[in-house]
Amino acid sequence: MTDAPDPTVGEIGEHRILREIFAALDGSSRAIVGPGDDAAVLAAPGGRVVLTTDTLVQGPDFRLAWSGPSDLGWKSAAVNLADVAAMGARPVALLVALAMPADTRLSFVGALASGLRAACDTLAPGCAVEGGDLTISPTLTIAVTAVGVLDGVDPVLRSGARPGDVVALAGRAGRAAAGLELLFSRFRDAAGEAVAVARGTLSAAERADLDAQLRPEPPIALGAVAAAAGATAMMDVSDGLALDARRLAAASGVTLALSADALAPDPVGALEGGEDHALLATFPSAAAVPEGFRVLGVVQAPGDDALLVDGVAYTGPGGWDPYRDWDRHTG
Amino acid sequence: MTDAPDPTVGEIGEHRILREIFAALDGSSRAIVGPGDDAAVLAAPGGRVVLTTDTLVQGPDFRLAWSGPSDLGWKSAAVNLADVAAMGARPVALLVALAMPADTRLSFVGALASGLRAACDTLAPGCAVEGGDLTISPTLTIAVTAVGVLDGVDPVLRSGARPGDVVALAGRAGRAAAGLELLFSRFRDAAGEAVAVARGTLSAAERADLDAQLRPEPPIALGAVAAAAGATAMMDVSDGLALDARRLAAASGVTLALSADALAPDPVGALEGGEDHALLATFPSAAAVPEGFRVLGVVQAPGDDALLVDGVAYTGPGGWDPYRDWDRHTG
Structure with a gap:
């Protein structure tokens, strides 16, 4: 244990990491049993549930120079909420399996949880993070499962x-890809490595494309x-x-x-x-x-x-x- | 595309990988909507569902020299099924988010899917893989979400x-850890790297401990x-x-x-x-x-x-x- 103000997750116990996450999620749970037990328990009115999972992996799916932790939380929620919505369902819960390098800062984890919550609050009010898993991994990986209910309609296939x-x-359609193109064309160094985005150099339309890529709505x-x-x-x-x-x-x-x-x-x-x-x-x-x-x-x-x-x-x-x-x- | 008999996942399209997985899972789905749409749709008799997620990461959680793909599929199912059971629920579905290196062989993915199915069939008949996600990652990562139903009882907290x-x-209690100790003490080379398990060198009790670690029941x-x-x-x-x-x-x-x-x-x-x-x-x-x-x-x-x-x-x-x-x- 350490009292450092922003320790790495490798320096502290799971309990303290969970405390940081729960602080970011505080008050958002609407489950019968929310985070903290072996599993979450959710109401499934209508007797059917919709379930999907989608993962963001550092490298193929994002670069930390371009995406901050709040962006990553937001996007990992949004892409899963969209799959629930595409069945005609109303999202009610996310489960988040977070695998992260030992040198990840505690504040990064807290900001990621805040981004997950913000996406739920904005895009799918009533939906919240109701469970998850923490693991150490060489590769930052965010695997989200989203759960939805159908409110009496049939699923749309x-x-x-x-x-x-x-x-x-x-x-x-096409805005997120334009944002990605912008990142690759304007925010890499001579060696091709991602560098931080200077938003001040972008037009309003370019910023909108960038947001469509980093924080889709x-x-x-x-x-x-x-x-x-x-x-x-x-x-x-x-x-x-x-x-x-x-x-x-x-x-x-x-x-x-x-x-x-x-x-x-x-x-x-x-x-x-x-x-x-x-x-x-x-x-x-x-x-x-x-x-x-x-x-x-x-x-x-x-x-x-x-x-x-x-x-x-x-x-x-x-x-x-x-x-x-x-x-x-x-x- | 390639016609190689056992290509790597980096050489082929997602469609062919899914075909391999679906072949391993064939006939096991019991969902209203199983794999193949944006999300799965499950019956939730009793109007409540139990949900949990747990991840296995290469390195911290397993070594490929010790665990084969079928073992990994089995264990990643078993640990999640146990969390559903611990709520007093009956598992009905798994969702599997699989992130794997581009040089992973197609046969490895098929064997992993077979291991997932075997664990469901053996430990929780009626439960099946009903959805998932495939991603390329430098680090082999298996994030499973398990879903259970309560059949009219209240969840046990x-x-x-x-x-x-x-x-x-x-x-x-203690057998899986004894199996892990066996792996660390007997199946590493002079440099400390994991080497393949020579089961013939083990007593029956040792093999049981090893199985408790690699294929828990x-x-x-x-x-x-x-x-x-x-x-x-x-x-x-x-x-x-x-x-x-x-x-x-x-x-x-x-x-x-x-x-x-x-x-x-x-x-x-x-x-x-x-x-x-x-x-x-x-x-x-x-x-x-x-x-x-x-x-x-x-x-x-x-x-x-x-x-x-x-x-x-x-x-x-x-x-x-x-x-x-x-x-x-x-x-």
């Missing part, structure tokens, strides 16, 4: 789109809204609209026909940029599309191509595959 | 033990049995009986008074060895203790010490703290 449905999107509440409005299919756009639209089309056995105008001002950026975590959904008619979604096109009977843009097969890169692409952008 | 209750244990089903029998408190013994008994005593505001005879033949090993994932529980009377649990002692009104053995305060090491101890046992 990828497979429900039918010819004649309307295709719509809530949230941004997916339209979480619109997931349940879409389900209540009768969405026939829905998914989180994490790997780029083109790739994810093809996935939805394949799962549903249909073709999606989009309009380039609807993707203006940068259709290619919108189709190929990942990590915005917009919600791509189909609805039985234009009248059913709820506020917050914009119409991108229509669902057609299956053809030779799963994705058309202005009537032409879209053959651009399919988007992000962590196994194929992870070192395309390193160093 | 750490805080419910009352003076006069009987203390009982289901499962082993916590008494998962006895968690729900204890809850139904009226257990007043319960927890998973992961960090050693002494430390975890003190935690239960502190949460309940009582003293636990154990008998050394009940911990024979090696009371110190039983008190200080972690990782067996036995279930420590208290019951309102000896008559209430279900088959599979053995009585260790009684609950007393709180005194100066949270844990007594044969009436004397137990002051031995408190057990495993990953922040304090993680490199005590390295290389």
Whole structure:
């Protein structure tokens, strides 16, 4: 034990780290049993729960020169909340498995917990961190599991789109990728290493792109809204609209026909940029599309191509595959 | 893409890795929506769910020279199933966030998935892997979230033990630590690096200790049995009986008074060895203790010490703290 004001996690016991985390989360738990026992206990009104997990790893997924601990907490919450929303569910809890190097500062852990909480409070009020796990690892890794409830509606799958449905999107497309491009083009040193972001050198539009990358704000509440409005299919756009639209089309056995105008001002950026975590959904008619979604096109009977843009097969890169692409952008 | 018979995950796309995993899990899903959509959807009969997460990290938690991929899958399932059981719940699903180096072989991933499935089938029939996430990482990391349902009973917390209750244990204590000691003392080279285990050089008892460390078999089903029998408190013994008994005593505001005879033949090993994932529980009377649990002692009104053995305060090491101890046992 040490009384240093900001010790490393390798210098102190698990108990003190938990105290720092619990201070950041204080008062946020809404579980039947929150953090501190062997497991959390949550109410599951309606008798069904939605569960998803997504991990951020230092290197492939983030650089500490670009992302502060609060950003990392925020983003690791947001990307998981989006997957819950994409099922038409309302997020109610996060579990956070945090593996970190022994030289991680206690204040870093506290700021990360604060970022998790801020994302929940902002994007999914009523959702909180209800459990987790702490481990020492050479590689900073944040594995989050998100839990949602359906409030009486049926889950909205990828497979429900039918010819004649309307295709719509809530949230941004292409902004997070523009922010990543900005980081790689403007905030690396001569050796290619990430350097701290000088926000003062950025325009307002560039800052917005950067924020879309570092602290994304997916339209979480619109997931349940879409389900209540009768969405026939829905998914989180994490790997780029083109790739994810093809996935939805394949799962549903249909073709999606989009309009380039609807993707203006940068259709290619919108189709190929990942990590915005917009919600791509189909609805039985234009009248059913709820506020917050914009119409991108229509669902057609299956053809030779799963994705058309202005009537032409879209053959651009399919988007992000962590196994194929992870070192395309390193160093 | 490659047609190599056993490519690395860095050589192939996520789709092919998922195909390997789904092949290992084939037919095991019992979810309303299993793997393949944005999130899993599970039935939560009784309207409550139990959730926990626990991570295994290469280095601090395992060495590949000692643990094969099937062992890792098994253990990462077992330790999480035990936390669900310790709430009195029945495990119904696992979510697995797997972060692995780009040079990990596809066959390794398949064997890990098979190990996860085997642990579920053996320890918690009806439970299956229902979702997950794949990421590239320099450090092999397996973060599992386990989900349980309560089947109408109330969750059993750490805080419910009352003076006069009987203390009982289901499962082993000290065996997994003996197995770890065996690995460190017998299966390292002159430089201290882990080397493959020559099982033929081990006695039957030593092999059992080794299996307790590498493929633990916590008494998962006895968690729900204890809850139904009226257990007043319960927890998973992961960090050693002494430390975890003190935690239960502190949460309940009582003293636990154990008998050394009940911990024979090696009371110190039983008190200080972690990782067996036995279930420590208290019951309102000896008559209430279900088959599979053995009585260790009684609950007393709180005194100066949270844990007594044969009436004397137990002051031995408190057990495993990953922040304090993680490199005590390295290389």
